Amino acid sequence: MDAFAISMSGMDVEWQRLQVIAQNIASMNTSRTGPAGYLPRKLVSGPATGFNRLVDQGLAPRQGAMRSDRAPQGVAVYEIAEVTGGVREVYDPRHPDADETGYVTYPAISQAEEMTLMVKTSRAYEANMVAMSAALQMYSAALQIGRQS
DSSP: OHHHHHHHHHHHHHHHHHHHHHHHHHTTTOSOOSTTSOOOEEEEEEESSOHHHHHHHOSSOTTSOOOTTTSOOOEEEEEEEEOOSOEEEEEOTTSTTOOTTSEEEEEOOOHHHHHHHHHHHHHHHHHHHHHHHHHHHHHHHHHHHHHHO
8 A cells, every 4th residue: 555655645745835835825915024024935845765765775675575664655845944035126105014215025926936836736736646546446456356366
């Protein structure tokens, strides 16, 4: 059942990434940035088991079968990091958050980039669902073969 666990971990990571993207898009026009306000976020993910550890230990034992403690374990969220840097300034002297020169500071969030990342993330989520479905079909076929024997 490792295929299910790996696909589930991928789906979980991509679901969390979609939540971060949605939060960024919803906060695009938040006029308070910095320590007291909103800064854009990004989800940092990677393999749940370090690749170097797998290589150092060797993926497969001498008999040729993969050991479960050495098998890849899917992916994990490392952190949700705040993206520091750019802000966008809009001249609006009537805005309550305008500075003395009349500019309002917003987080530097590009809606086009966030939407592109959302499409990419939803495709990754979908690919994990397809992989899970294929694993289920293989397990079902194996059970059918076992019943016929």
